[in-house]
Amino acid sequence: MTSISSVTAETVTATELLQLAQGDAEHAVIDVREPYVQAHDGHILVSVPLPLGQIELRAVELLPRRDVRIVVVDDDGGERARRAAARLAVLGYTNVALLQGGIAAWRAEGLPVYTGTGVYSKAFGEYVEHQKQTPHISATELWDKLQRKEDVIVLDGRTVEEFNRFSIPGAAPLPNAELPYRIHELLPSEQTLVVINCAGRTRSIIGAQGLINAGLSNPVAALEDGTMDWLFQRLPLEQGKARPLPVPGEATREKAREAKRHLTAEYGIEWLDADALASLRAEASSQQADRTVYWIDVRTRAEYEQGHLPGSQWAEGGQLVQGIDRHIGVRNATIVLIDDADGTRAAITASWLQQLRWGKVLAYAAAPEALKETSVSGTATAVPDLPAGKWLDVAELQGRLARDEVQLLDLAPSTVYASAHIPGARFAVRERLLLGDEGQGIHALDQRPLVLTSQDGRLAAWAAQELAAAGKREVRALRGGTTAWQAVGLPLEHGETQLLHSTDDVPRDSYAWPTEAERFAAFRAYLDWERGLLPQVLSDPLARFAHA
Template structure:
């Protein structure tokens, strides 16, 4: 039975060693504006898809919060239906927390960003600003620009001439990247803003690379603010093969970091023991290799989260506080280095599997393969089967095809994904009713319980769950567009774009990178830099 937690009780949890998760179920825009330090964001519309991987054991303590307590009641019912049985909510929400003078913060992935600024200040991580970098490029100075973001981010836009080397791959690949470069070639590390650039530069600084290494101050955002154009559609994302010398250098470095930072190594028997513990407590088993390696063969039970993103999004990786983490790769370098960052972030029980997938296979254990990253890491599929709540919704909610909907329009068509996705394209005449506010906002658009309603979203999954909710609360003539707007577009039916018909200012989306306007970029970068001021004072 779910129970309320007073603000004082929640504050006590933060000062204890009890494993627990504080999950904010509001939308990213709301979370970005203000949230409780130490909370993790899983919007209500994502609970059925993300919660099982975020909280691996159903008996772990989960405390939910929103602004005033209205949405929490619906979220509690959802996660109890998912099998979680140790659930609470913050009584009075964040509003009451603030009224009692407990702290809040703004931004997303704040623990990692704060840590990045600390690393820069404490270790004097060298950097170069965009104007100086451009001047050196114009002078024809020797340099290689390494973009430590995900390959998807890199392909969308990058510093002209840069190549993609995700942060978790830097130490493993850098020996081979620089093997044929002149000794006076500078290595420039960049990301979209600051954190991944700082962390990547620090990796090479600590490794003792025998050449100049600098981070690009403020990343691609700083490049844009300096008045320069980004390159779009770059294809320089093929990683070099790892030579014996490159692997040896990376593993020697990883061993040193593990020893200095307190990372513990596991053998296969030790991993078995950790798997036995996971029957009674939440534990995180994370594979930090590339997506291609993970797809080819992985240890059963390991979730994919590439090493650089693990550090960038540590509060998304380890949602349950005080829970153990086990990292693996194909040897030990990438796993141990990611584990060392988590130790520096303050996590107490952190392990690396010595030998990784190779040791597992050598022990005669089978590797899994053949299922896509998206299927394994989107909670719509858990253990290879569709989540029970989504499957039940699929059985209980009538579906209508795109052609049938076009020929026979209902009284109301609603779209329940984000405002950004609504603006990209929706069935003409649709009303935006975000799933997180469904029960409260549906009456603004539907006057009678007998009205015919068709629920839509991007791909047909959020709409299934939303339609099931509407039928449960009395809107019996509710159907869903099979396959969502994706199927509508596949049928070559016209879509409407923009925020047509939206009366409330959306607060659900956080823009990043060049999607921000100039003022937002400036304020964001200043906020990030300011996080390090307390460390400079120390």
């Protein structure tokens, strides 16, 4: 394993990084701090969140070309950044630099930093509303229309999973990229008012404006401030009201294809045919490839799992627009959006990505016979090759826990740990085990052997390998992770029951606070933050949105 001391990554200054980020060459700016720190302390507008503890799991998908220029950002350009460079070197990356002085040096140059998450996409939503004057409707006005049974329909632009948690009474789930593809199955008439809602602001704005851009003749409005303001007005929400997506019939599909044609003409979307796609795939897979290509299937998860283009990754189109930095790590790369033969979801997604200007956007409407791959393993890095004695199976762990022979640490995010974990497991953050102070590092534990678990066991395996190499103590990983424990019917524990580390590893969902007062305070802070993004990005040299 590459050691920290053996890595001598070059450094770049804040000024040099600014010049790189303003240029047209491919590059990735990865922020390797913990997610909460990035969100709370501030980060660079175009940086991609890739926490140090997640590098082995996510780097290959985010950064598919090993010789792409990568700049690593941490607090101060210190040990965390060097560890990140070492892990990237193990994975084969050859063109890595550290930001000299980290985010502190960037800030010292007077360059802007942003709190929160998904900033580039959410700032774009505010920009779109400002540029297009997207129509909106207040919660109370919508509620009055619903009570009077006016000709209005509410469509929820979030994911189906989010809709199933809570929804506006009578609303239907229709994630943003599905809107122009399926909406005509739900519209009573061409006069029906269409209201798009989400949990906050961005997806309401993008969903509503997307329908307008696609040429829908109905009146359309975004629900102002989403279900946050809905709750401020003490209006009811439904819990667990699952509804399937409507299946588009031929008449609906023809209208969807017309929307595709309209968007293609309006935004100059470039479509690949089968020959052009094959040529690009051959180029991207060659050892001499000099550009990064992402193959993103923007259909629903169910469609992707039923069959997709070999080598493609899945990202629901609306979520790709909502969080470009979570899926596309390299700026100025080529992004190929894959859809079924109708192509409507690729078209609406491409129309937004072209305005985001994160990379070159192409679209491909695949014939059914091209969507033949059913494996969903993706391109994620495999589990490390641990010696057989470094794995622990569920049955052995169960026995050793009963005899109090081992300490079990769960490295899943704190939100996942709180939702369900193996009884007796202590929550821990991978990086704090090695980087932590006297109260957080591995030396704070007693001398019993350690067993590490995580959601599927991959993160635990990487951490076990690293801790064992550091010579700290006997460390083993649970094969298959907590999922394997649950799969054999063993009980799980819930809540923040045993914490080695504080649960400030990831930002807290505004809706997750336990009391109404705390939720409302979080809502207000979030809405103020999101509205405040626009004046920030308008003066940021790295924001390069196309005119909406």
